[in-house]
Amino acid sequence: LRVLTAGESHGPELIALMEGMPAGVPVSSAQIRAELARRRLGYGRGSRMKFEEDELTLSTGIVHGFTIGSPIALRIGNTEWPKWTEVMSPEPIELSDRSRGRGAALTRPRPGHADLVGMQKYGFDEARPILERASARETAARVALGAIARSFLNELGIRLVSHTLSIGPVRVPDDAAFPTPDDVDLLDADPLRCFHAETSAAMVAEVDDAKKAGDTLGGIVEVLAYGLPPGLGSHVQWDRRLDAKLAHALMSIQAIKGVEVGDGFLTTTRRGSQAHDELFATGEGITRSSDRAGGTEGGMSTGTVLRVRAGMKPIATIPKALRTVDVATGDTAAAHHQRSDVCAVPAAGVVAEAMVAVTLADAVLDKFGGDNIVETRRNLETYLANLPET
Ligand code: FMN
Secondary structure: OEEEEEOOOOOOEEEEEEEOOOEOOEOOHHHHHHHHHHHOOOOOOOOHHHHOOEEEEEEEOEEOOEEOOOOEEEEEEEOOHHHOOOOOOOOOOOOOOOOOHHHOOOOOOOOOOOHHHHHHHHOOOOOHHHHHHHOHHHHHHHHHHHHHHHHHHHHOOOEEEEEEEEEOOEEOOOOOOOOOHHHHHHHHHOOOOOOOHHHHHHHHHHHHHHHHOOOOOOEEEEEEEEOOOOOOOOOOOHHHOHHHHHHHHHHOOOOEEEEEEOOHHHHHHOOHHHHOOOEEEOOOOEEEOOOOOOOEEOOEEOOOOEEEEEEEOOOOOOOOOOEEEOOOOOOEEEOOOOOOOOOOHHHHHHHHHHHHHHHHHHHHHHHHOOOEHHHHHHHHHHHHHOOOOO
16 A cells, blocks of 8 residues: 655645555445544644645545545645745745735744754755645545445454553543543544543643643544454564555654554563563463454554553744744744644644554555455455464
8 A cells, every 4th residue: 555645734635545455345425525624623622623624635546535556646725825825836936025914034933843854954044835834724635545444354354443642741540441432422522532531621721721832732642453364464574574565654643753563662661571462372262361462462462452542742833933043034033923733632632543544554455456446355354264273
């Protein structure tokens, strides 16, 4: 499965491409729109989420509600584009005003963003051409592709759910219950997509507090996948390990700075006798006593619930602007401040779900192949029916 995105934050549209999806997978614009709407959720989002809309067009590869096996292309138009036609024009026009407003040269790069290093690397004297692509608006395209991957996984009985584990220092207790895919609506209705009501209330207070202080917050999200077969990924080569592929996919999300599989870093604090999942024969097969490993061993899915976490740094565009240097004058300055979120962790959970869905769909196709979903399902069922029983 190959996926690519294109598009700038204030350009006319985002474009997403997917190649390798089998034919016969149900995909509708309503279902993708619903996923795009989930990305806009969350307590602590900025005003941009309110006035900007995602205008979805399914361009290729889907006919009468089903994939046809050919490359899928979709567009997500930006309703704000009319305000940016001059600043983001592809034509070689002169901007009417470079001193103020949207067209002003962004010469005060924001710390914690791609601005400065991007200007240095790509040879620009202002940050606009860098921040336009580095912006997390691009994650809308990923969520749209994730919706297609998710539909494919659903057809095979694989279902995903994500939730917020922490916001700043406020964290769900280690022994709290995990959500299941049946809890998605409940989670989406929670202001921070947190499954633990008491912690959610404390998270809301933390966001309010940060906002009042003119500050921002990060946090941790967790994605769980139910219904995976054992044996996705492989131990035989570094770039075939499923855990490594998931880490790559999650770390590629803007502002994600850490990834854990299963209990992750908590495992490092335990003794070996308390860190692993013991095996038991049940008469019907072999089962594990716990799920500390998070559903992978040796770079392969074990067939238990997959659990991965992603840690997001606090939003770097801070109302109480960070110090920077004006590259036009060399003087100390306050960083540019564009409209921004106080906390985007709940949205990052939705994006993380999408990236896990794409990664798992790719791993399933790697193992089971299939040019249409019936063939993929048959290959999966034959494999499961022939797994050695103990
Ligand atoms: N950064 C901001 O400065 N303002 C935002 O409103 C904002 N919203 C985000 C929403 C989502 C869903 C995600 C995943 C990230 C968001 N970010 C936001 C983070 C920036 O995109 C990110 O900090 C920046 O690209 C630099 O991080 P990097 O070094 O990991 O690329």
